[in-house]
Amino acid sequence: xxxxxxxxxxxxxxxxxxxxxxxxxxxxxxxxxxxxxxxxxxxxxxxxxxxxxxxxxxxxxxxxxxxxxxxxxxxxxxxxxxxxxxxxxxxxxxxxxxxxxxxxxxxxxxxxxxxxxxxxxxxxxxxxxxxxxxxxxxxxxxxxxxxxxxxxxxxxxxxxxxxxxxxxxxxxxxxxxxxxxxxxxxxxxxxxxxxxxxxxxxxxxxxxxxxxxxxxxxxxxxxxxxxxxxxxxxxxxxxxxxxxxxxxxxxxxxxxxxxxxxxxxxxxxxxxxxxxxxxxxxxxxxxxxxxxxxxxxxxxxxxxxxxxxxxxxxx
Numbered sequence: 603x604x605x606x607x608x609x610x611x612x613x614x615x616x617x618x619x620x621x622x623x624x625x626x627x628x629x630x631x632x633x634x635x636x637x638x639x640x641x642x643x644x645x646x647x648x649x650x651x652x653x654x655x656x657x658x659x660x661x662x663x664x665x666x667x668x669x670x671x672x673x674x675x676x677x678x679x680x681x682x683x684x685x686x687x688x689x690x691x692x693x694x695x696x697x698x699x700x701x702x703x704x705x706x707x708x709x710x711x712x713x714x715x716x717x718x719x720x721x722x723x724x725x726x727x728x729x730x731x732x733x734x735x736x737x738x739x740x741x742x743x744x745x746x747x748x749x750x751x752x753x754x755x756x757x758x759x760x761x762x763x764x765x766x767x768x769x770x771x772x773x774x775x776x777x778x779x780x781x782x783x784x785x786x787x788x789x790x791x792x793x794x795x796x797x798x799x800x801x802x803x804x805x806x807x808x809x810x811x812x813x814x815x816x817x818x819x820x821x822x823x824x825x826x827x828x829x830x831x832x833x834x835x836x837x838x839x840x841x842x843x844x845x846x847x848x849x850x851x852x853x854x855x856x857x858x859x860x861x862x863x864x865x866x867x868x869x870x871x872x873x874x875x876x877x878x879x880x881x882x883x884x885x886x887x888x889x890x891x892x893x894x895x896x897x898x899x900x901x902x903x904x905x906x907x908x909x910x911x912x913x914x915x916x917x
Contacts (some may be wrong), residue, residue: 611692614687614691619727621655621682625655625670625892629670631890631894632670632896641668641672643661647660654667656668673898674900675722675725675900676896682783688708688709689719689720689723690723690892692708693720693723694877695877697877698854699859703885721866721901723892724869727872729784732801734801735780735803736805737807739777739808740810741802741814741844742841743773743786743810744771744851744852745770746768746867748863770788772794773794773844773847774844776846781844781878785867789813790815791816791817793815794815794878795816802823803835804823807824808824809825809826809828810827810838811828811829811841812827847878850874854870
C-alpha cells in the first residue's frame, strides 16, 4: 500500500468508510497507469459520473456505463465497496480465517450474504501461475473430513479410521519458500507424480514419506524418502515443513469453519495457501496483493451452489 493508505484493521475500517475512497483505491490498484478501458469496446476516452460513481464511454457506438466493479469478483454486487474492502482485509490477514457469522455481525449483512462474499474472495485467491518450486521441496498428502470418533454410531458403521468420505489434498512446499496445495481426485501414483512434475523444477531435491505413490519419482528427480515407521527426521530428509502447513490448514477448517463440504474445499485451501505464501508481508501488503487478484474471476451464486437459485442473497 502507499504510505497514505491504512496499515492496521482499525485504520482500514475508517479509511474505507468513504465509498469514493474505495473506488479510487480499487481503480489505482487495477489500473496503476491511470488508463481505464471500457469493458465493452476497449475505448479509453470516457466521462466520470461522480454522482453514480460510474464511467460513461465516449465512443458514439458504445456509450456503455460501467463501474470499477465490472470484471471483478465484485461485479453485479449491490454491496458497497465500503463493506467489500474491509471483508477482503479481514480474510487475507486473519491467520485462521474468519467465519461468515463473525463477518455477518461485523458488516451488518445476512449470514448467507457474508458466506457468499467470503467465497468470492477465496475464489480470487485461486492458485495463480507460480514459478516452479526449486531447491529442497517436500511433498505430502492429507485427508480432510470428519473424524469417525466424532460421529454418531450409525455414521461410523463400516468406516473405521480410514479415508472413506474424506477429500484428498496434495501439497508441495519449497523450504523457506512457497507452498502449492490442491485438491486431487485420488492419491494414485500418476496423479501425485503429475502434480509434482507440474509445479516442481527438475533440478529440485524432493523429499517424501514412504507412500508407494512416490516410488517412481527417482526417475525424474533427486528423490529422498523418510520412513515414518522408523523415524521422522534423518538429517535433511523429512516432511515436517509441509506437515506444519497441514496443521495451519486444519486449524482453520476445524476451529473457524467447523464443517466444510468437499465441493467447496478447494477455495478454503486456496485461502490458506495465499496467507502462507504472503506470510512475510505486512497486513497492508497482503491486502493490496489480494486486490490485484480480483479481476477476471467472477463467481456467481448459482455456480457456487451448483446451479441452485440465489434466493435472498444480496452479494
